[in-house]
Amino acid sequence: MLTEESPYIDLIFSLTGQTLPLDNGYIVYSALSRICPAIHQLEDISIHPIAGIPESSKELRLTQRSKLQIRLPVDLIPFIYEYLAGQTFSIGQNQFQLGIPEYNPLHPFPDLYSRLVIIKRFQEPQRFLEAAKRQLERLNIQGTITLSSRANGQPQCRQLTIENKAGIFPVRGFGVQVTGLGEEDSITLQKYGMGGKQKMMCGVFVPSRRNKRERE
Template identity: 55%
Template sequence: MEAISIHPIAGIPQPLNQLRLTNRSRLRIRLPIDQIPLVYPLAGQTITIDWGIERVSHQAKFQLGIPYPTALQPASTLYSRLVLIHRAETPEAVLEVAQRQLNRKGIKGTIELPTRANGEVQCRLLTIKKKHQLFRLRGFGMKVTKLSEKDSIKLQQSGIGGKHKMMCGVFVPTWRETTEKDENSNVLVIYSGR
């Protein structure tokens, strides 16, 4: 289960940190090909998501559809909406530690921290509720460019930073490049449904 990552779910942001799902919203789970059978029992299941802002609790139910697996596709540029690196909370520290992680994995690429329209680095907070306490973790959007096909697949498989099961450090192509599909060791299992 270590190699499993969950992608952020696309939707339309709403007040009180809520997300309105659309026809394009999907639960995407990245896992090694030999672990696909582990997620098939989720088909047709209803999941309940609890979240709370301070002392207000909310709950929503969603029904999962039939999963369909797709292979990872290489791209020269990959993006992660939120990368969390333990004890690295400044843009400079995040870049330094992320580069060390790429080097350790043997991945060659150029790391960038995307900026907003006002020039500020994309900084986001992940709030985790644990034993009735809220913890806020600071992270950054991240783009890695100039990747070879092999390094692109490797980065999609391993990610950067931590909390991959909480949608952090999971990289996706910034655009779809058409390439020959090959037997990648990781696949993306996509559930649709509401």
């Protein structure tokens, strides 16, 4: 059994292909689960949003900088490597190729950001923020948490489209920033993230110093 002391890393695969839907968290997770069914059961991994260039309101074009990044305990590296390294997967008519992964250990940063955090039953900004603060408190993390805002000052609301036996439906969430973190708290937040759907690219925290283009 994994312990709280198990160090986490980001396993980074090169990703080649043409375009993905902009709202791709669920479909990428589903495609990877077909290659490695155990991903569905594993509770200790999360998947980063994939970087690319929006070509329209619905499509994301991959570039040389596009990666599939999986955050996981070091104990799981051999398992995930065996199933995913060098593999291909399909989404619709498009095929995508994974390379041989690199490893990136987690480093503490005082300011962290997540593009989309989803907390079940909390889709109104103020109540969501209060729920997010409670999650930090449960992890004994001290920091200042705010919702990311758009140019007009409104909270940065996004959605993840998921599919289950009941059908296809969107789930709303918000961009979240946590600032003023100590080193230990920063690593803790990166390890455990915030909210649900972390295997669908939600609630994964990265340094806020990444520029706006990378975030979007």
